Amino acid sequence: MQWADIGIVLGARRHGETSAVVELMTRQHGRHLGLVRGGSGTRQKPVLQVGNLVSAMWRARLDEHLGYYLIEGLDLRAASYLPMAHALYGLNHLAALCRLLPERDSHPAVFDLLEHTVAHLGDPSLAAALVARFELELLAELGFGLDLGSCAATGRTAELVYVSPRSGRAVSREAGEPWRDKLFALPAFLGADAPESQSGAPSPAELRDAFALTGFFLARHVYEPRGESLPDQRHHFIAAAVGGK
Amino acid sequence: MPTAVAGPEIERLIQLLARLPGLGPRSARRAALALIKKREQLMAPLSAALQIAMERSSICRVCGNIDTSDPCTVCTDERRDPSVIVVVEDVADLWALERAQVVNARYHVLGGILSPLDGVGPDDLSIDALVKRAHAPEVKEVILALNATVDGQTTAHYITDLIGHANVKVTRLAYGVPVGGELDYLDEGTLAAAIRSRTPL
Numbered sequence: 001m002q003w004a005d006i007g008i009v010l011g012a013r014r015h016g017e018t019s020a021v022v023e024l025m026t027r028q029h030g031r032h033l034g035l036v037r038g039g040s041g042t043r044q045k046p047v048l049q050v051g052n053l054v055s056a057m058w059r060a061r062l063d064e065h066l067g068y069y070l071i072e073g074l075d076l077r078a079a080s081y082l083p084m085a086h087a088l089y090g091l092n093h094l095a096a097l098c099r100l101l102p103e104r105d106s107h108p109a110v111f112d113l114l115e116h117t118v119a120h121l122g123d124p125s126l127a128a129a130l131v132a133r134f135e136l137e138l139l140a141e142l143g144f145g146l147d148l149g150s151c152a153a154t155g156r157t158a159e160l161v162y163v164s165p166r167s168g169r170a171v172s173r174e175a176g177e178p179w180r181d182k183l184f185a186l187p188a189f190l191g192a193d194a195p196e197s198q199s200g201a202p203s204p205a206e207l208r209d210a211f212a213l214t215g216f217f218l219a220r221h222v223y224e225p226r227g228e229s230l231p232d233q234r235h236h237f238i239a240a241a242v243g244g245k
Numbered sequence: 246m247p248t249a250v251a252g253p254e255i256e257r258l259i260q261l262l263a264r265l266p267g268l269g270p271r272s273a274r275r276a277a278l279a280l281i282k283k284r285e286q287l288m289a290p291l292s293a294a295l296q297i298a299m300e301r302s303s304i305c306r307v308c309g310n311i312d313t314s315d316p317c318t319v320c321t322d323e324r325r326d327p328s329v330i331v332v333v334e335d336v337a338d339l340w341a342l343e344r345a346q347v348v349n350a351r352y353h354v355l356g357g358i359l360s361p362l363d364g365v366g367p368d369d370l371s372i373d374a375l376v377k378r379a380h381a382p383e384v385k386e387v388i389l390a391l392n393a394t395v396d397g398q399t400t401a402h403y404i405t406d407l408i409g410h411a412n413v414k415v416t417r418l419a420y421g422v423p424v425g426g427e428l429d430y431l432d433e434g435t436l437a438a439a440i441r442s443r444t445p446l
Contacts, residue, residue, distance in 0.1 A: 233399075
C-alpha cells in the first residue's frame with residue numbers, strides 16, 4: 001500500500017529512541033497516523049511541529065498497518081507562531097478538534113478550512129473568527145450541523161440574528177425578539193450568507209457570541225456524551241485571542 | 246528463536262541493561278560482558294554505586310531536582326543568585342545548563358510540558374509550586390528555558406499567564422541559528438524565527 005498526500009501535523013509522539021508516531025490531517029486520507037524513522041531527531045523535529053504543512057508519502061504492507069511516513073516540510077509556520085500565545089493555544093485546540101474525527105476518514109472540506117485557519121493564526125481577531133467557523137464546520141462533519149440558512153419560525157432568510165439552543169436553527173430578529181434572552185446571538189460572520197472575505201474583522205463581542213454558540217453545541221453533542229467538558233486549550237485560546245475568560 | 250547462551254542470572258542482567266536509554270539487546274550484551282570481565286574494577290563499584298544512589302537519591306521538595314540531599318545542593322548553595330529562577334522541563338535540562346555554566350541561579354523543574362496528545366495537563370506538572378516561588382519577595386526574574394517546540398512554548402505562555410501578576414520579569418530563551426549552524430542547512434521555520442528575533446549589532 002502506498003499513497004502521497006499533503007497534510008497538516010496534528011502531533012508527534014516519540015517512539016523508541018529515534019522515531020516518532022506522527023499524526024497528520026491529510027487532504028484525501030483524513031486523520032492518519034504513521035511512523036517516521038528519525039522523527040525524534042534534530043533534523044526532522046522542526047518539521048514535525050503541530051500546524052506545519054507537509055507532503056507525506058505513506059507506505060505499509062497492509063492497509064490496516066500503522067505504516068511508515070516519509071515527510072517533507074512545505075510550510076514550516078509553527079516556528080513563527082512560537083512567540084504568540086493565542087496562535088499556540090489555537091494550534092493545540094484545532095489539533096484536538098481534528099482528533100474528534102474518526103481516523104482514516106476523508107474530510108477534504110475540514111482539511112481546506114484547517115489549512116486556511118492555521119495559515120492565518122498570526123492575526124488574533126481573524127484567527128478567532130476562523131476557529132469559530134472551523135468549530136461550526138466540524139459540528140457539521142460530525143453530523144450536528146446548525147441550520148443557519150433560514151428562520152426556524154418564519155422561513156425568512158433575511159435578518160437572521162439568533163440561534164435556537166433547542167433546534168440549532170437560525171431565528172430572525174422579528175420572530176426571536178420575545179425570546180431573545182433564551183436564544184444565542186448569531187454573529188453576522190457566522191451566518192450562512194456571510195461573505196467569504198468579510199471587510200473588517202469581527203468585534204470582540206461578536207467573537208464571544210460566536211464561541212458561546214459553538215461552545216454550547218460542541219459541549220452538548222460532542223464532549224458531554226463522552227463525559228468530558230470543553231477543553232482547557234479552547235478557553236485559553238479565547239482568552240488570548242478575544243480577551244476575557 | 247535464539248537460545249540463551251548464559252545462565253538466567255546473566256540473561257536477567259542483559260535484559261535489565263537493554264532497558265536503559267541508548268542500549269539495545271546487542272549493546273546490553275556487550276556491557277554485561279564487560280562488567281563480568283572487569284568484576285572487581287567495574288562491576289563491584291558499579292553495584293555499590295547503584296545501591297547507594299537508590300537509597301540516597303531523592304527529589305528536591307523546593308525545585309524538583311534529583312540529588313542525595315533535600316533541599317538539593319543547588320537550592321542550598323548560597324553563592325547562587327536567589328532573585329532568578331530558571332524553569333526547565335526536566336532534570337536533564339538542568340544538568341545541561343549546569344554543564345554549560347551560563348547561569349548562576351536557582352532552578353525549577355516542571356517534570357514535563359503540557360501535551361494534550363499525551364494527556365499531560367497543568368495538574369500533572371509542578372506549576373503551582375513555581376507560581377508560589379515566583380511570588381516570593383526576593384525573586385525578580387523567571388527565565389523560561391523550555392524547548393522551542395509548540396508544546397514547550399505553549400507551556401511557557403501558560404506559565405507567563407499565571408505569574409503575570411507576580412512582580413517578576415519573565416524571559417525566555419532566544420530562537421534562532423545555533424552556533425555552528427549553516428544557513429543553507431537550517432529549516433525554514435528556524436530561519437524565519439531567527440530573522441524575526443534579529444538584534445542590532
